[in-house]
Amino acid sequence: MTHPDWNLWLDDYFARFRPAFDPAVYATLVRFRDLAVEVRSRGGKLIFAGNGASASISSHGAVDFTKQAKVRAVDFNEPNLITAFANDYGYEHWVARALDCYADPGDVVVLISVSGASPNIVRAARHARELGLKVVTFSGKHADNPLRALGDVNFWIGSAAYNVVEAVHMLWLTTVIDMVVGRAEYSVN
Known part of the structure; x- marks a missing residue:
């Protein structure tokens, strides 16, 4: 197998991030x-959920919103x-049922899915509404x-490249955290 011209390959790959x-x-x-500042001012919370890498992005976002912002x-x-x-209610229902236990009036639910079609995440969006x-x-x-159709604030990138979409989601999420903090560089302790 011949390897591509890596410079051209990388030019094409990084062009996917431009949007x-x-x-x-x-x-x-x-x-x-x-919205995050409004939630903070009234003592509410952000509730994050996703599957796979989107779950990892959710965890990162929840920690940094709490600790930094x-x-x-x-x-x-x-x-x-x-x-x-998932065992008691079925995998497609578990996030929605968890919202019943953890969500308070005025909270904001942040849902992450590359496809925007994960049944448990879409169902959670419907239930949150x-x-x-x-x-x-x-x-x-x-x-x-379907997920994008249910949001009040929607971040979307038109790519099917999972790593690109996930990296962009993380970029946007951490950008908002830094916007709430009010600067890009700050002490984390």
């Missing part, structure tokens, strides 16, 4: 920042929570994905 830096995204970043946040990544709720909660979504692939 993340489009000024059209700025308004969405500001809306999420404002002083916005209380939790994520649904505890194995006991996942397995107990039924509970009167605001929903922030991070998705990729198709513009008309």
